[in-house]
Amino acid sequence: MIYLQQVKQHNLSVILKDIWKHNQISRIELVESTGLTSGTLTNLTHELIEAKVIREYQSVSGTGSVGRKRVLLAFDPHFYRIIGLDIGRTSYELVLTDLTGTKLQSKNGNIDAALGPEGFMAIIGPQLELLKSEVLADGKKILGLGVGIPGPIDYARGSLIHPPNFEGWDGYPLQQVLESRYGIPTIIEDDARTSALAEGWYGFGRNGMNLVSITMGIGIGGGVISGGGIVRGANGLYGQVGHMTIEPNGIRCECGNKGCWETVGSIPGILRRWGGSDMDAFMRDVRDNKADACACIEATLQYLETALVNIFNMYDPEVIILGGRLYPYLNPYLALIQDRMRNRIYAFAKERVLLRPSTFGSSQSAMGGTAAVFEALISRPVEILGYVK
């Protein structure tokens, strides 16, 4: 990209970020907040309106003859559509959103982990085709497809690298397959990281908060948003909080470490320690005060507490988000765990860190797929929209 396009992309990105931050904002306020000249701002916002990324609308404050009319700018929900897809080991979810992060459609289902990637494609393919044709028939355009899937991710290849407990997906060229078969620009992302992106763009991060999002289910993953952006690390492994050792003499984990939080704190970890095979049965035993279930839940909460303290001390976030399929079972303990975590961190910072459930519940990762595409748009608008040749 030549320099003038770089400058333009930078300026467009600044404008889009400011509009997003304020939800709606006037051109005069934008001139102030961006530092751009009003001429440049007028030209660039005109382009964004033409491109149907943002729209103008009139706001009237006050009433009758004293009412003051202002023209405000906001993201345009009418033209672009984003598809989010969460691929789990035993389930999937497909969502369609507009540019404001509003969910327009969603569909989910269970899958047999043994199907492998081509089996999964056979299920999801027709649904993607249908969704795409509906959007096009409606006169709209699909900006992109964002996929959340268990990592680690090979970002360069758009594939997975030895994902634990996920047969057949190692090296499968997922991004390339989706792009070539369905003709939609596709982003592949670790599902813990899509969950963090959903929170970062549409949830707690909207006002710029530093956050760590933890996804607890079959595994335990983490996504870190710091200084306004997601952090990926040297090998795409940043934020693998599920693989910190929490039980020094614990069992070997598939990652190579031992006593990982995931080995004791995930759904399989809890059930293994309890000696059963069903979370609902386990929670019934907890409610019935059965001694072994009570001991197991208490140990689970202690592991969680220690993990949260470590996460606080290592990432210093303003909010830690808990989500994933395990979370609903832990929800009743949220306030208790926040207290216990706060009692183990620096006194001066105690009240400054929040523990919160994920904003989109079970749709967190699929919504995060759309957030990944939205992040690409807002960070690299020229490239993504392709309207500057």
Add this chain to the structure above:
Amino acid sequence: MIYLQQVKQHNLSVILKDIWKHNQISRIELVESTGLTSGTLTNLTHELIEAKVIREYQSVSGTGSVGRKRVLLAFDPHFYRIIGLDIGRTSYELVLTDLTGTKLQSKNGNIDAALGPEGFMAIIGPQLELLKSEVLADGKKILGLGVGIPGPIDYARGSLIHPPNFEGWDGYPLQQVLESRYGIPTIIEDDARTSALAEGWYGFGRNGMNLVSITMGIGIGGGVISGGGIVRGANGLYGQVGHMTIEPNGIRCECGNKGCWETVGSIPGILRRWGGSDMDAFMRDVRDNKADACACIEATLQYLETALVNIFNMYDPEVIILGGRLYPYLNPYLALIQDRMRNRIYAFAKERVLLRPSTFGSSQSAMGGTAAVFEALISRPVEILGYVK
């Protein structure tokens, strides 16, 4: 700052970063790497030369009549000086460098922790005055003073927040005192973070590597450099790796947590577990194969190994740097520990992470003080040089 100055600062910063990265570079190469027009580049490099931040010099490749002359740009080591100061609990170090990170002078000494900040100022003040007058008498200019000190740091106030085991420093307005008494622009930084900055600018990070720097001594601190910059977190606590729980049933730590790595893996932690008061005596017993000392060093290495695996899984760095007063005792075990760490991380990433000693040994934090000032120059040149009114 108005928009044009922002653009200028951005462009100057891009130029300085590219010169730094390449060590020396021609204007033609800079036009290519920065994307700036050659007119803009000529003007801005002219300003930087006038300001004595960079200099031109002639390079001749080949010999005789076929020798090719090129004008290269590099940082100018002749005019600006930077002072780095490390304030430890029981020792201090003062260094003077030029703009290329070359150490020109250093001085260190022991201090009595009971002196408190004013007692410390009484010792360091005359030395700062002397250094300043020497630099000025020599016709040079001091760009700034960077201080590494045990945290946590209150960046807004330039002071410390309840630093553990550091009597009298809580809330002491260190930055303000140094600036008003000695008239030198001052940056205050956590000493684990200055150590990371030294590595980031002058050591392993010079080629853009993601790194975690661990400082082990009376306490254990960490500094994280990710995506080219140091990360500070919401409360200045990012990278407090010494306060991850490594011993679930361990003792209470001053930070509020229990079983922190620092409680078992720092110098006091090791000596407490061994039951002695002197590291040299401890290592003699290790060399003499005394059973309790051998058990204690093996446990120390196991704690270190677990901590390193956690650090890898949470920060995904390319290199982990070990330094601080404890490090020389651990140096003989470095290769062993790197192997043990690598055997507990994702197989595909195993060979991609290095464990290395800090580049500047005991001067790491003081050198990092100068690196903090250099980072400010290179990131905010207009502001730091103040030559654009």
